[in-house]
Amino acid sequence: MPQVVLKxxxxxxxxxxxxxxxxxxxxxxxxPQFAFADFEFNERLKSGQVPHGSIIVANNNFxxxxxxxxxxxxxxxxxxTIIAKGFARIFLQNSCNLGLRxxxxxxxxxxxxxxxxxxxxxxxxKTTGKSSPITPLPKARQAIIDAGGLIAYTRQRVLxxxxxA
Amino acid sequence: MAGMTIVQKILARATGxxxxxxxxxxxxxxxxxMSHENAALVINQFLDVFKGxxxxxxxxxxxxxxxxxxxxxxxxxxxxxxxxxxxREFVGQxxxxxxxxxxxxxxxxxxxxxxxxxxxRPGMVIVGTDSHTTTHGAMGALAFGIGATEMAGVWSLGxxxxxxxxxxxxxxxxxxxxxxxxAKDLVLFxxxxxxxxxxxxxxxxxxxxxxxxxxxxGRLVLCNMSVEAGATSGIVPCDEETLRYLRDEAGVRDPxxxxxxxxxAAYDRVLEIDASSLAPQVACPHTVDNVKxxxxxxxxVVHQVVIGSCTNGRLDDLEVAASIVKGRKLARGxxxxxxxxxxxxxxxxxxxxxxxxxxxxxxxIMNPGCGCCLGIHQGALxxxxxxxxxxxxxxxxxxxxxxxxxxxxxxxxxAASALTGVITDPRS
Ligand code: SF4
Numbered sequence: 001m002p003q004v005v006l007k008x009x010x011x012x013x014x015x016x017x018x019x020x021x022x023x024x025x026x027x028x029x030x031x032p033q034f035a036f037a038d039f040e041f042n043e044r045l046k047s048g049q050v051p052h053g054s055i056i057v058a059n060n061n062f063x064x065x066x067x068x069x070x071x072x073x074x075x076x077x078x079x080x081t082i083i084a085k086g087f088a089r090i091f092l093q094n095s096c097n098l099g100l101r102x103x104x105x106x107x108x109x110x111x112x113x114x115x116x117x118x119x120x121x122x123x124x125x126k127t128t129g130k131s132s133p134i135t136p137l138p139k140a141r142q143a144i145i146d147a148g149g150l151i152a153y154t155r156q157r158v159l160x161x162x163x164x165a
Numbered sequence: 166m167a168g169m170t171i172v173q174k175i176l177a178r179a180t181g182x183x184x185x186x187x188x189x190x191x192x193x194x195x196x197x198x199m200s201h202e203n204a205a206l207v208i209n210q211f212l213d214v215f216k217g218x219x220x221x222x223x224x225x226x227x228x229x230x231x232x233x234x235x236x237x238x239x240x241x242x243x244x245x246x247x248x249x250x251x252x253r254e255f256v257g258q259x260x261x262x263x264x265x266x267x268x269x270x271x272x273x274x275x276x277x278x279x280x281x282x283x284x285x286r287p288g289m290v291i292v293g294t295d296s297h298t299t300t301h302g303a304m305g306a307l308a309f310g311i312g313a314t315e316m317a318g319v320w321s322l323g324x325x326x327x328x329x330x331x332x333x334x335x336x337x338x339x340x341x342x343x344x345x346x347x348a349k350d351l352v353l354f355x356x357x358x359x360x361x362x363x364x365x366x367x368x369x370x371x372x373x374x375x376x377x378x379x380x381x382x383g384r385l386v387l388c389n390m391s392v393e394a395g396a397t398s399g400i401v402p403c404d405e406e407t408l409r410y411l412r413d414e415a416g417v418r419d420p421x422x423x424x425x426x427x428x429x430a431a432y433d434r435v436l437e438i439d440a441s442s443l444a445p446q447v448a449c450p451h452t453v454d455n456v457k458x459x460x461x462x463x464x465x466v467v468h469q470v471v472i473g474s475c476t477n478g479r480l481d482d483l484e485v486a487a488s489i490v491k492g493r494k495l496a497r498g499x500x501x502x503x504x505x506x507x508x509x510x511x512x513x514x515x516x517x518x519x520x521x522x523x524x525x526x527x528x529x530i531m532n533p534g535c536g537c538c539l540g541i542h543q544g545a546l547x548x549x550x551x552x553x554x555x556x557x558x559x560x561x562x563x564x565x566x567x568x569x570x571x572x573x574x575x576x577x578x579x580a581a582s583a584l585t586g587v588i589t590d591p592r593s
Binding site for chain 1: 190202203205206209210213214215216217218219220236237241242244245248294295296298310311312313314315317318321322326327329361362365366395397452539540541558560561562563565567
């Protein structure tokens with residue numbers, strides 16, 4: 001069962017998730033080393049203590065600020081799931097495009113260490129026994145996730161345009 | 166049926182439909198697609214799209230792509246220099262004309278260059294791999310930030326795939342801004358009122374007589390910082406001032422689509438502001454919506470004063486600062502760093518003696534570009550230091566050091582404070 005490995009508050013900016021001074025690093029294979037670089041959590045990630053599928057729980061406006069895609073790709077590198085009361089628009093879009101799992105769940109209450117199960121329509125905190133409904137993503141975004149991310153989706157569309165699919 | 170907001174009108178045109186509803190998902194065609202150094206990542210993703218297709222990677226329309234180097238100029242590391250080299254090669258191969266390299270005759274911050282060169286125009290759909298793409302709403306466009314992968318989609322097919330037609334917050338500003346109170350103070354006040362996520366997924370449309378009288382340079386400040394309230398875009402509908410700027414300053418000769426919202430458009434919310442009652446504002450660490458009147462934080466010791474960026478690096482900003490420090494000296498213990506937003510501005514400020522006034526007072530003039538705004542190079546802060554800056558973000562670590570603090574303000578507050586070494590009301 002996935003655990004909550006980090007709990008953060010409102011307005012976590014992309015400067016906190018992926019500081020600007022590492023922006024020359026762009027490849028998704030290289031960005032994860034700088035995830036939350038100014039926080040102790042970075043050490044936990046890099047030392048392999050955080051299993052794939054682990055959960056970050058956030059309040060409102062997670063990912064506000066810069067459009068830097070590294071903020072999504074660095075978390076995707078550890079296959080984290082982000083459950084937030086709300087996301088900033090560009091971050092949410094980047095996450096869907098790159099396949100970072102983002103769940104909008106406005107009423108979830110959870111602490112670090114809680115075991116949490118993400119279902120299709122609700123999030124269940126196994127530690128407290130409470131379940132909270134998920135706000136579904138808009139259909140168009142789901143289509144991109146279903147295609148396996150925006151690159152795959154665009155590739156399909158390009159092939160269609162050239163009568164190859 | 167209610168009329169349409171300006172965003173609905175622009176998106177209807179860009180999807181070839183008579184109207185669009187708020188909340189529906191559309192795929193508008195793109196008129197202008199802008200990137201800066203992060204074009205290097207866009208190129209990676211773009212080439213990836215074509216992998217295994219047997220098709221030659223080709224951008225949909227090179228004339229609609231603009232690339233401007235600004236974030237790390239001149240390159241601060243071999244990594245950046247290599248990325249820039251790769252972009253330069255791509256630009257050449259694909260025939261991208263609107264490319265602004267690191268040059269004193271045509272360079273600058275992307276958001277300033279796009280406006281100066283008349284690339285951003287009313288009615289356009291403009292996307293940029295930069296969150297402050299909202300700036301171009303000042304020209305009456307729908308302009309918003311997207312990620313690099315999404316831009317790869319735009320380069321491939323010429324449209325943005327899933328845009329939810331945003332609801333619009335109407336901000337009506339009437340009255341005359343008092344002396345010493347600038348567009349920056351107004352937008353800080355608005356961000357404070359709306360909060361950092363108050364306009365998330367929404368657009369801010371600016372109206373009122375204060376806006377009508379405001380030159381393009383001030384409108385750019387408002388739209389630039391709309392994203393700090395989470396807005397998809399800030400928009401000032403095209404009016405005489407927009408046309409004046411485009412014709413007289415940007416040298417645009419083609420027909421202009423002066424799209425305007427319907428009088429009976431439906432708004433999500435209306436915020437009315439009396440400009441005459443405003444004082445200078447300061448956004449305190451570490452969120453942009455932590456806004457206070459300058460009096461509440463006056464006396465706070467500052468170590469570095471920054472004037473510049475896509476928010477406040479224009480000629481009128483430099484002139485305001487110069488008029489305050491001219492003939493005087495910066496306080497000991499304060500560094501004042503000035504980043505003009507473009508080389509055109511730099512040249513104009515040079516000719517008018519503005520740069521001389523600043524340098525003689527003790528300021529350091531850096532080359533146009535993003536400079537210390539995003540903490541990559543030039544003007545990093547020491548542990549425990551405080552910056553007072555005319556830039557647009559004060560998130561923890563924004564200027565390169567999570568152990569420092571950044572306050573945001575107008576060029577007038579910044580310059581007045583550089584003389585005293587503490588946050589100072591420019592009206593005093
Ligand atoms: S000046 Fe700052 S906010 Fe503006 S584009 Fe550059 S980094 Fe971004």
